[in-house]
Every structure is written in structure tokens, then in C-alpha cells.
Amino acid sequence: MAEAMFMKKIILVTGGAGFIGSNLIERLVKDENNKIISLDNYFTGKKENHIEGAEYREGHTKDIEKLVPETPDLVYHLGEYSRVEKSFDDVALVWDLNKIGTFSVLEFCRKRNVKIIYAGSSTKFGDGGLGRDQSPYA
Numbered sequence: 001m002a003e004a005m006f007m008k009k010i011i012l013v014t015g016g017a018g019f020i021g022s023n024l025i026e027r028l029v030k031d032e033n034n035k036i037i038s039l040d041n042y043f044t045g046k047k048e049n050h051i052e053g054a055e056y057r058e059g060h061t062k063d064i065e066k067l068v069p070e071t072p073d074l075v076y077h078l079g080e081y082s083r084v085e086k087s088f089d090d091v092a093l094v095w096d097l098n099k100i101g102t103f104s105v106l107e108f109c110r111k112r113n114v115k116i117i118y119a120g121s122s123t124k125f126g127d128g129g130l131g132r133d134q135s136p137y138a
């Protein structure tokens with residue numbers, strides 16, 4: 001009875017089917033007090049990266065409000081376009097996935113007062129700080 005009333009901690013991982021996200025989820029599911037939800041659009045993510053015990057939702061972070069009706073306890077935001085060189089060919093896509101997507105994730109967290117952990121790239125710190133303007137990715 002007491003067990004049925006126990007509320008798990010909801011952790012949302014954007015980009016949960018990607019490289020860092022899947023390794024993070026592998027670690028997070030080990031704590032049975034956690035309920036893990038991944039939101040990924042499978043742009044570079046793979047279903048083979050799915051970890052048993054996590055719940056996977058397919059979609060763009062810009063639709064986070066619709067796709068995640070729950071209020072998580074914590075959001076790890078890793079769901080972004082992640083290729084430096086290729087980003088020169090994909091400027092509009094980088095804007096859509098990263099700028100618009102990240103704005104929606106931030107707004108989602110702000111409105112619901114949810115803590116967010118964001119793993120942006122260190123690329124922008126390259127070249128003594130000049131890196132910030134050297135690629136759409138940065």
C-alpha cells in the first residue's frame with residue numbers, strides 16, 4: 001500500500017536516444033526511484049540506443065508542451081543538432097533544432113519552475129573566445 005503511494009522522481013532527458021543521452025539514461029534508470037522520459041526526434045538518435053526501463057517519446061523539443069504533459073522534477077537538455085562542421089550546410093536546421101527547440105525547453109522549465117541541466121558545447125570557447133561566432137553549431 002505504502003509502495004503504491006510512492007511518487008517516483010520524473011526526469012526528462014531531451015535527446016535521450018543520442019550518444020550522451022543514452023549513456024545518461026543507462027545510469028539514471030538504475031535508481032528505481034526515477035521515472036525516465038526521453039524526448040527525441042531521431043535526427044541523429046537511434047532506437048538501438050534505447051535503454052530498458054525508460055519511456056521514449058518521439059518529437060521535436062519545440063513541441064515539448066504537447067508531448068510532455070507531466071511536470072518533471074528535472075530536465076537534462078541534450079536534444080540538439082550536434083555536428084560542428086556539418087552545421088555550415090544546415091544553418092536553418094540548426095536554428096530550428098537548437099534555437100527554437102531550446103527556447104521551448106527553457107520556457108517549459110520556466111513556466112513549471114523545473115530545474116534544467118544543459119550540456120552546451122565548449123566549442124564556442126575555442127580560439128580564445130572567437131569560437132562563439134565560427135559555426136552555426138557554436
Ligand SMILES: NC(=O)c1ccc[n+]([C@@H]2O[C@H](COP(=O)([O-])OP(=O)(O)OC[C@H]3O[C@@H](n4cnc5c(N)ncnc54)[C@H](O)[C@@H]3O)[C@@H](O)[C@H]2O)c1
Pocket residue numbers: 014015016017018019020021039040041042043044045046059060061062078079080081082096097098101119120121122
Ligand atoms: N559528444 C560530445 O563530445 C559533446 C561535448 C560537449 C557538448 N555536447 C553537447 O551535448 C548534446 C548531446 O550531444 P551528443 O554527442 O549526445 O549528440 P547526439 O547527436 O548523439 O545526440 C543528440 C540527440 O538529440 C536529438 N535531437 C536533436 N535535435 C532535437 C530536437 N530539436 N528535439 C528532439 N531531439 C533532438 C537527436 O536525434 C539525438 O538523439 C549536444 O547539445 C552537444 O552539442 C556534446
